[in-house]
Amino acid sequence: MGLDFGGGEAIQRxxxxxxxxxxELFENKA
Known part of the structure; x- marks a missing residue:
């Protein structure tokens, strides 16, 4: 997979x- 060349890190971020x-939104509504 070509995503390991930096795209994977971006997706993870x-x-x-x-x-x-x-x-955050879920805690605010709760």
Whole structure:
């Protein structure tokens, strides 16, 4: 897979960012 050349890291950063943001929103609604 060509994503290992740096794309994988970028995707992981985006996922962690989205996860932290969604966790924030979820905690605010709870």
């Amino acid at each position: 985006v996922l962690s960012f989205v996860f932290s943001k969604s966790t």
